[in-house]
Each structure stands twice: as C-alpha cells, then as structure tokens.
Amino acid sequence: MVRAKSGPDKRRLILDAAVRVFARQGFHACRVSDIADEAGVAYGLVYHYFASKDEVLDTLFLERWNVMLELIREVDAQPLPVREKLGAITSFIVDSYRHDPDLMKVIIVEVTRAANSFGQTHLGQIREAYELIGEIVTKAQEEGVFKPEIEARFAAMAFYGTIEQLLTGWIFGLRPQGEEHFERAKWLVVETVCGGLETSVVGEASVS
Amino acid sequence: MVRAKSGPDKRRLILDAAVRVFARQGFHACRVSDIADEAGVAYGLVYHYFASKDEVLDTLFLERWNVMLELIREVDAQPLPVREKLGAITSFIVDSYRHDPDLMKVIIVEVTRAANSFGQTHLGQIREAYELIGEIVTKAQEEGVFKPEIEARFAAMAFYGTIEQLLTGWIFGLRPQGEEHFERAKWLVVETVCGGLETSVVGEASVS
Amino acid sequence: MVRAKSGPDKRRLILDAAVRVFARQGFHACRVSDIADEAGVAYGLVYHYFASKDEVLDTLFLERWNVMLELIREVDAQPLPVREKLGAITSFIVDSYRHDPDLMKVIIVEVTRAANSFGQTHLGQIREAYELIGEIVTKAQEEGVFKPEIEARFAAMAFYGTIEQLLTGWIFGLRPQGEEHFERAKWLVVETVCGGLETSVVGEASVS
Amino acid sequence: MVRAKSGPDKRRLILDAAVRVFARQGFHACRVSDIADEAGVAYGLVYHYFASKDEVLDTLFLERWNVMLELIREVDAQPLPVREKLGAITSFIVDSYRHDPDLMKVIIVEVTRAANSFGQTHLGQIREAYELIGEIVTKAQEEGVFKPEIEARFAAMAFYGTIEQLLTGWIFGLRPQGEEHFERAKWLVVETVCGGLETSVVGEASVS
DNA sequence: GATGAATGAGATTTCATTCAT
C-alpha cells in the first residue's frame, strides 16, 4: 500500500471522497457508487483498493485514531503537570476537528458513538485510549494532584465523555463554533474535569 | 390508546418484545418478524399498532424520555442543594438502567448515540434535557455554589456526557456492574462533575 | 337479499359508499376499510354482506348493466326507426352518466375498460350488449336503411366504441360537460355513427 | 442509451421480454422476476436499466406511441384526401397490431384503456393523438368534405374510439383475425366513420 | 347483525459485491 511518488493516488482520492460522502450522507445512507462518483473514479475501483465498504471506514478511523493514541503516549511520557497533559490531548482533538471537521464527524458519529456497529469493531482501539488516559490519571493520583477516591478508569471516562459530547455538540450545531470558541473549549474541558463545577470551598477545606 | 380492561394488551406485548430484540440484535439488524416472533403475535399486528418499525422505537424512546424530563423538572422545582439535584437525576438514570438495562441500552445505543438516525429525529427531546439541566446549573451559579466562568450549557453537557459514557461502559461490559457499583457510580458522577478530579487546592496550597 | 321496508339498510349504504370511494381513488388504490369508513360502518360488515372486495364491484356493475341490457331489449322490441333506437340507447347511457357520474365512472373505468381484470370477468355481459345492438343494426340493414357491406357486429362495435370514448372524455375532463353538452352529445353520437362525417355527397351534390 | 456495437444488448432483451410477460399475465399480475426470467437475466439487472417496473412499461408505450404520433404528423402534412389520411393512420395501427400483437395489447390494455393508472400518466401523449387527428378533421371540414356541424374534437374521438374498440375486440378474441380480416378492417373503419352506417339517402335527399 | 383485532402471504426495490474485459 506504500506509494512512493506517482500521480493521482486514486486510493487517497477515494478515502478523501469517502470522508465527504460519509459526513454528508452518513455511512449507511450512502452507496459505494456515491463514493466513486465523489472521487471521480469507476465503481469497481473502490473494490480494487478496499475489500468492502466497511474497510473504507475502518481505514479512515484507524489512520486518525492511531495518530491520536500516539499523541497520548507521547504526552504521557513527558514530565508535565496533569492539567497540561489533559490540555494537550484536548487540544489535539479540538484541533483535529478544527482542521478536518468532516473526518472527525465521521469518526465520532460512525465509529465511536456507533455502539452497535463500528464502535463494536474498534472497541479495542477505543479502550486503548481510555486506558492511556487512565494511566495519566493514575500518575496524577500518585503525585497527590488528583483525588485517590475517584478511580482512574472512571476519571478517564468522564474526561473522554465530556470531549465526545463537546464534539457531538459542534457536529450537530448545538454549540457555537469558531476560533475563539475552539480555544475556550479547550480551557473549559480541562477546568471542568480537573477543577469541577463548584467554587473552591475554602472554608470547608481549611476545616477538614 | 388507553386500554381500560385487562387482557393480553398485545400492543404492550409488542413493545416489550421490541425492547428485548432491539437490545439483543440492534435496531437495524433485526427484522420486524423478529419482534413479532418474540411477542408471539402475527407479523401484521405490529403494523396494526405501529405505522412502521421506526415508530416502535420512537414510542419506546419517548415513553421513557418523557418520564425523565418530568423527573428533572420536578427535581429542579424543589429547593435542594445542586449536588442533591444532580444526584437525584443521576440516581434516576442509573436506577432506570438497573431496573431495565435492555430498555436503557436501546435508548442510549439506538437513539441518543445514533447521531445520524434517531438521534436526529429526537434532537428536540434530547436538547430539552440539556436545557433543563442547564437551568439547574444556572441557579447554582446564581447562588454562588457553581463557578460562573463555566457556562451552564457547557456544564450540563459535561454532566450528561459523563453519565452517557458511564451507561455505555456498562452496556458494553467495559465497566463492572452490580448493586454496589451502581450506588457508587451515582456518587462518582456527582463528585467528579461537581468537585472535579483535583484534590482541594486550597488546603494543599496552605500546606506546601 | 330482498329487504322489504326496515331502516338504514347497511348493504345499500355500503354499495353507495363504494361507488364514491371507487370513483375517487380507484378500485385497486382503495382499501376495504376506506369503503367501511365512507359508509360509516365497521370493517367486518362489508364481509357480512359481500364475500369479497371484488363482489362489491361486481354487484355495482351488474345492477346497472342489467338495467341497460333490459333497456336495449325493450328498445329493440319497439317498431322504431334505427336512429331512434340508437338514440334511445345513447340517451339512456348519457342520462345514466348525468344522473350518477361516479357510478358510470366506476363501471367504465374499473370494468368495461379494465380489460385484464373485471372486463374479463364480465366479458359475457359486455358481449351481450354488443350483440343486442348488433341485432338492431341487422334489422336496419334488412330494412335497407343501413349499408349491408358493414357487418352488424362491426357497426355495433363502432357505436359502442364511440359512446365509451365519449364517457371517458367526460370522466377525465377532456370534454365539456353540462346540460346542453349532454343533450348535444346524444345527437352527435347518432349523427356521426349513422350519417358519417362526410357531407352527403350525392344528395347534396344533386341539390346544390 | 445508444449502443453502437452489437452484442446481447440486455436492455432490449428485457424490454422484449417484458412485452411478452405483460401481454401474457398483465402488468399487475406479473412480478419483476417474471420479466427477468423471461429475459434470462438476473433480477437486479432490470433495475440496472430501469428505475422501476413502471418505467419498463412507460418505455414500451412511449417508444411506440411516439412513432405513431410522428406518422400522424407526416400523414397530416401531405396533400391527401381525408379518407386516405385516416386510412393511412388506421393502416399503421392495424399493421402495428399485425406485426406485434403483444406490444399493441400491452399498449391498449395497460395504458390507453387503463384510465386510472398509466392512462393517467400518459394523458398528454394520448391527448396529442386526439388533437392531431382533430386537425385533419378540421381541414376536411374547411374543404367541405366533412360536415361542419360535428365538431372536429368529437369526430376525432369517434374515429379513435372505433379503432381502439376494434383492437380490443381482436385482443380478447371477440373479433376474427387473419390477413384478410386485417385488411378489411382498415376499409371498415374508414367507411364507417366517414360514410356512416346509413345507405346513401339519394332519394330522400332529393325529395326533402 | 355488527365490531375491529388478528393473520400472513406476497412483491418491489436496494445495493454491496463480483467479474469479464
């Protein structure tokens, strides 16, 4: 599959077309011919490069998801405060959406939220993300920065659930978009998950 | 639709059968005949009571979702601390899952997470839930209990995203279930969202 | 089936409702429940009086068609000029349409022109009409009023074909309706079929 | 749709098979698979070439009907006596039936007489034929060959009604077929419509 | 007579996938 130089690279053409078609019509509502038409290639060529319609989506998902897993691993490996680590992950995801909203829409809507179909297929990959984030939380707990009474797994879940909901809101126009909103959202996610919604209860804290 | 006398009430029979079939096979993977078979009625009776397969799912979703919206409205109307309000909502949802996990699986997987199909159809109902929770947050901000710098809408989203992720975890066996886990989960959700993941900074700050 | 006095006579109610429904929606496009609804009776009552949906249409057709056959026989039995005989038949059919256009629409559209379905079933009755008219033509030929070189069967066919086309034109709004048009149409049919479209070349020529 | 090379041309194969199946079983009584079987192709190929079962019939009808409209236009444009014009049209239709009785059966039974379904769809095309014939009649009236008191529209209707009834008679075996009958029928149609059924009333005319 | 819930056979259409060229 490695293509050194060459010209059009029809395979890439098909993948990029698939992103637009999946985002516009949804995976199930589109036909393979829609992808071929969008890419400007013949029907059967999709099957020359991909074993099935499913494989097209699998490829799109894995390409991006693995980049994200790699990013999380790199972030985790660095000696940073937990807020900065979670901030870097949030930043990566938000920027991914900002850079290619169609692709993120497809990944969220057709894979991670599609619990009965592709979400099932890629459960392992999705779980991997949870676990990597869980490790970050565990370290923060060991450092005494995060409460020990909230299990790392649960914390990772809350963090990821918040981000996924945020993207879903953007995807369906339920939340405002634009440069300033994207940047602010990064801060909001971290502040909400780490600091919580409550004001700092100084009195109580000093008492307890 | 109100059926006074007792008797079999085939309509209810069909709805209950549909919950089991949808939970087991998924909405798209099951045929209408699967529902009829599960209910022990003839094929066409499903169409006697429901205009389409879609309407069966719509009915199941709305029946339950409206109960939840009502619960949130009631909770909101009471003079309780915000933690107790959010706790009551969390409790209701967790108990809904505990009481009828199949129904909640169908609602979450086939509707609220099915962004491209039924999630779209019921966007209004889903949004309503967000807004009601948002109002609770707004009041807590006005009382000075919640930070004013995190918009109520965002806070509601984080709260709902955390719960949905929790249920999704249970549904797909990614998180442990059982009485004690259900009860603990209620506390975890509220503690995480309200208190945040970080240890109380003030105390530490004074110490260090 | 003879109902002496009594009240509503649901059977008649159903037949009359069926005429309206068949005329409005067409036989195939309507459901038995549409007829029941239009008649204001319960679903199953249609099956109490009629063995099938088909039988409802059969009944409507035969009721009316037999009246027409009887009329043709009576006309034929009288010592009238052929133009008056054909005029009487035309008049009966046109008046039937004038009096109950829905019923005639159903008979024409759903039976006599429905060559593949009810036209087939009632071929015998339809043929009977042809033959009776053919006999009228034969007598006119024997009297020397009608040309002997045009077979009576063909002549009957031309006569009937013209009338059916006329009604079809009314039914589908292709021809103007109203009292004067109905009366004029009677004259036109007879004049066209008997006198032909050409100006009387011989007589006129000699005169002019 | 133009297919230069030779080869099987499955599309034509399907159309020809459809004619046979529609003629044999009727449009509604046959299934798409019957057409595919008759053509010796797979089920879905019918849908590769035609959007629906309806479109197959539409195509068959329009192909033939447009040829007829063209013929009528050509005939009308020539400087011929009206009897020859109407004779040419009659001849074309009768020969169409002689050459491909199945196709004409389908066109008559399933379209022009199917007032509630395809007759409705193709009302415009059918009307066009009426109007073209009406123009021929109008010219004959202007030349003094046809009576002015019978409207051209009505005359066209009588002419067309007679031919349609003739074909219907052949289709359902109510009238004798065979070379001599076909040829004689052409003469009968023209003679009946133009000359009428009555003997030339020379004596009467001169007397009155 | 009257009701309407219950039955279930049946047909169109879609579209992923294959394959000959």
Added chain:
DNA sequence: TATGAATGAAATCTCATTCAT
C-alpha cells in the same frame, strides 16, 4: 489498473380476509 454490467439476497410494508366476541 480501471471499468461498469451483472448478480441476487434480503426486508419492509400492504391489505384482503378471518374470526372471536
């Protein structure tokens, strides 16, 4: 590589008819 004709399984929905009450 590239094409697109050809394949055929699969599932929703309709509605005439039956029947228990």
